[in-house]
Amino acid sequence: MNADQDLFERARKVIPGGVSSPVRAFGSVGGAPVFVSRASGPYIVGADGVEYVDLVCSWGPALLGHAHPEVVEAVRGAAGRGLSFGAPTEAEVELAEAIRSRVPAAELVRFVSTGTEATMTAVRLARGATGRDIIVKFAGCYHGHSDALLAAAGSGVATQGLPGSAGVTAAAAADTIVVGYNDPTALDAVFERMGDRIAAVITEAAPANMGVVPPSAGFNALIRELTARHGALMILDEVLTGFRVGPAGWLGLEGGYRPDLITFGKVVGGGMPLAALGGRADLLGMLAPLGPVYQAGTLSGNPLATAAGLATLRLADDAVYEHVNRRSAELQSAVGEALSRAGVPHVVQNAGNLFSVFFRAEPVRTYDDAKDQDTAAFARFFHSMLDSGIALPPSAFEAWFLSAAHDDRAMARITDALPQAARAAADS
Numbered sequence: 001m002n003a004d005q006d007l008f009e010r011a012r013k014v015i016p017g018g019v020s021s022p023v024r025a026f027g028s029v030g031g032a033p034v035f036v037s038r039a040s041g042p043y044i045v046g047a048d049g050v051e052y053v054d055l056v057c058s059w060g061p062a063l064l065g066h067a068h069p070e071v072v073e074a075v076r077g078a079a080g081r082g083l084s085f086g087a088p089t090e091a092e093v094e095l096a097e098a099i100r101s102r103v104p105a106a107e108l109v110r111f112v113s114t115g116t117e118a119t120m121t122a123v124r125l126a127r128g129a130t131g132r133d134i135i136v137k138f139a140g141c142y143h144g145h146s147d148a149l150l151a152a153a154g155s156g157v158a159t160q161g162l163p164g165s166a167g168v169t170a171a172a173a174a175d176t177i178v179v180g181y182n183d184p185t186a187l188d189a190v191f192e193r194m195g196d197r198i199a200a201v202i203t204e205a206a207p208a209n210m211g212v213v214p215p216s217a218g219f220n221a222l223i224r225e226l227t228a229r230h231g232a233l234m235i236l237d238e239v240l241t242g243f244r245v246g247p248a249g250w251l252g253l254e255g256g257y258r259p260d261l262i263t264f265g266k267v268v269g270g271g272m273p274l275a276a277l278g279g280r281a282d283l284l285g286m287l288a289p290l291g292p293v294y295q296a297g298t299l300s301g302n303p304l305a306t307a308a309g310l311a312t313l314r315l316a317d318d319a320v321y322e323h324v325n326r327r328s329a330e331l332q333s334a335v336g337e338a339l340s341r342a343g344v345p346h347v348v349q350n351a352g353n354l355f356s357v358f359f360r361a362e363p364v365r366t367y368d369d370a371k372d373q374d375t376a377a378f379a380r381f382f383h384s385m386l387d388s389g390i391a392l393p394p395s396a397f398e399a400w401f402l403s404a405a406h407d408d409r410a411m412a413r414i415t416d417a418l419p420q421a422a423r424a425a426a427d428s
């Protein structure tokens, strides 16, 4: 047994499934996860000292690569000045200003520690502001693990949510309506039927948690139009896309509409636990202490986290996004070519520099499409890549993440590993 397997055995005796978040357990690809001992640039190192090129990048935050010296220095400096105060700091003001200068629709910003808290707060605020109960979400969009947003779609295109997890009450799920993604007709029908009861529609700016499924042209603008017409709010969840697909996230790339509330996470914390809710000043002004919607957090706006976020945003200039975009385009074509050569049915889909590979022949526009793929072929592909020293996201339903640190050497290692992995995917 290798050191990762040893640690996994040990971990499972003290931690459910051996992990602190489910996808890390390799449940859908099998085997023991890599227990990371350290990371630098585009590389992670497992418990045995084996180095892997990392295409997870902490699920997004490591836009600059791991342990960027200037980010680490900023965190070290902050740590020396105190770990947590439970009082406001100048760095929070600077980070809020940096967010607003990139995303003007974030007129005011409230910091929290996780993306889950950001979306949960957005939902509470939308309900508090509108006096309505119903939240509309899309099948396949992930917004963290709060009760209201863990509703799963029933059958049909637009249904009352069913609890998406044990422990979510039927009542909590019943106020969530789940609509098929990229389905304007179904969304229209929901507003026709109950438009005056809908507090908000929440959507991933460009969904990347069912694999990457970009919004069809005009879909986000339609959400904006329908919500505005019916007095509901639009919550744009940019926890994953924000500051990753471009300097102003997906909104900056797509433009043409203005959401009421926007959630950020992942890159905005630079690898530390930090997320944020931004949006219209009149709405954010309804949060405590100014208004009646309660929200709080002992570690919110933590000084180490704000230091990492600020350093990351300061370093994430146009050159960083150009680099990540170019590496992403290179890798998308290299993967596509290797799979085509091996005769493996696949589609590579992207939303800016975010992309994923579906092991099926036809494009994916909905969650049902995404589920209809050959996940066993992905598992074979994944393990061949891992054996060659490339760490892909351990699920066929995740985006692949690159960073500004993915240089020629790292890219060559990935492309060298692809042909064998593609042949593994082909052999059932």
Ligand SMILES: *Cc1c(COP(=O)(O)O)cnc(C)c1O
Residues within 6 Å of the ligand: 113, 114, 115, 116, 117, 119, 142, 143, 144, 145, 204, 209, 237, 238, 239, 240, 265, 266, 275
């Ligand atoms: C990761 C993610 C979340 C949840 O963020 P956590 O920090 O994991 O709680 C919410 N929405 C989207 C779109 C995400 O990708």
